[in-house]
Amino acid sequence: MYYNADLHVHLGRTKSGKPVKITASPSLTVENIFEKCVEKGIDIVGIVDCAVPEILDELEDLVKNDVLRQLDGGGLIYKDKIVLQLVSEIEVGGELAGSPHLLCFLKDIESMRAFSKILSKYINNINLSTQKCRLNSIEILKIVRDFDGFVVPAHVFTPYKSYYGNTTDRLSRVFEKYYDEVFAIELGLSSDTYLADMISELSYKVFLSNSDAHSLQKIGREFNVFDLPSPDFKSVKLTLKSRSGIIRNYGLNPALGKYHRTFCLDCSKISNTNPPIHKCAYCNSENVVFGVLDRIYEIKDQKILHPAFRPEYIYQIPLEFIPGIGPKTVKKLLYEVGNEIYVLHEAPFEQLRECIGEKLAKNIVDARYGNVKIKAGGGGIYGKII
Template sequence: MLINSDLHIHSCFAMASSKDMVINNIAPQAKLKGLQLVGTGDGFHQGWLDIIEESTTYSGDGIYSKEDCNFVITAEVEGKGKIHHLFIIPNIEIAREMSNSLDSKNKDTDGRCRVKMEGGEIRDLAREYGCLYGPAHAFTPWTGMYKSIDSIYDCYGELPDFLELGLSADTNMADTVKELKDIPFLTNSDAHSPWPHRLGREFNQIEMNDLSFSSLEEAIKKKNIKTNYGLVADLGKYHMTACTKCHKLIDPLIAKDNKMKCPCGGKIKKGVDYRISEISDYDIPKHPEHRPPYVHLMPLAEIISMVYEKGATTKTVQSKWQILTDNLGDEINILINTPIEEIAKVDSITAPAIESFRNKTLKIILGGGGKYGQILLGETQEDSAIKKEKRVTLDNF
């Protein structure tokens, strides 16, 4: 069975996360999105585990169900060097045991706990309790593993069970790094709110025998991920090297020469694009046989927002989104499978934008420095002048 899964989100207990991130909100929104399996996030927070138990029915083998949505226990921790790691945990009981074993000052106050653990200790903890583990948003410049470590072996001493790409990278970028050829990639939302333009904005389509932790574990270890769906990496807010204050894109070499300081007084942050170029082994990606296609998507509300020039949470956009899902089913099905002519019958303005995603007729304004990129319709990525200038400075010192 093919399962749409988003395995990295956060609860209401995580810093900067919405108070609406509770099971009773996440479950119905996941159904509208088209997700069948969602990671709970924050699995080492005892209060969040209490809410999960109170709000769901235990279906067995690590699965907790609510309103046609199934949850598996997951947790993100911040280890030494401010590197983030993701655990997929067999069940709540094991999550509680692991939480009790952690030496963390903030585990009772923040859903993402901080621990003084190196990657090897993270590995050992996961193996001791039968968890799956890997680096969270591995390439992001603030908390990704590769921000300061050149090899995944230097972090864990072995290949982890998976690597999460993060919003500013995709398979084409990651498969220029030779050491990753045997690792399955995950694409997850890292959502801090339950609404469909956040939840499931990146997700995985996985072939599973049934809905269970054991089946998920087998699928990941056997690399049965059939498709990764995610944002156009160029749109990621840390994709290009840029100033975190004025957000202008800066040539990385010039940035280094100027000690990562922008003339405006802001701090320049190295982009994922350039960081991967520093550690890559190939100029063009070499995809292993097991690597599934990576399909670029954008949340439906964001597409509607773009074409109607209204905010994603405005009444205009939300009402258009509601009409589309009421008439055509869940969001993922609309974005991927529903014939364009059927979408046009419901919303003739949004339909061409969805078609542009499918045909890759998009013009990208690159993101960086903490600012998301933008999409303009009507020009192919390959022909876009901005796309061609991907590694060229857009600002002179």
């Protein structure tokens, strides 16, 4: 059975109102995330702040009140609608260079609770998300493996807090003999399958396209389609390990990502010439934020070469990016047409036109088929539909 999975969503607050991810919206609570996933069309969600003790308490309360039910193969299901995968995003502070982020997937509350207790010895505040950990990547992988979990390097190309972005030019040098135990990597918003497959060491890794949502609206802006016998932890892990059952990746056109091209910190201009760009083409400054496209072109070692198992990558432009589509229009579409994934990719033009008129319906269909011009993003500024 096919499932839409977004495996990187942040929490902003606990149920009692305490902050979890400082840069995330306060409306990102556990139950709000589940309800937004229904609205978006997401079937499996990975909440990446599950090592926070109060969040684990909250999940246990939801199980006791029959709102959540533990699955035999790991993970929990919300009202028989949405499956939760328990994840902890960690900032790895023990590498020789950089401070990359690593996603740690655990099978159940008990395992995550034990992992959290170990983690608390190596970070300053276990109650906040994505804190710097005084361990290296291999040490973290070994701990996760002891709990039958697995790790996924997060947004691997972004200029800050990533492996290829500011830690290494080869992931295999970081994980060494344990590299084969890294089944998948997360592409991030500013890259895609075509760019990542210019690095030969990634040719047998699964690529995940996740939202890294810091607000409810951002959930599902990138997601994966899995063919699973069950939406539980065991099936997701096996699918990634075996490289089978990965049906499609849906993600932003990388140019819409906020770190796609090199950005000048002095004149605030985004490069638009052939990569890699190490200094500003406008003012010649070297005070720049290096772009994802530029970094990939700097370290690539082959032309685009997709392995046989690599699924189709479909560009998705979320409703909020499409000109003329504001919050009221989105609400109308979701009420009268269907969830956002259906609206973006499947709803017939006639159905859209009947709901919101011909002009806006055409904008959605043009976005669906890539009939748009994009101004590339960089330096923390999202790209734009022109």
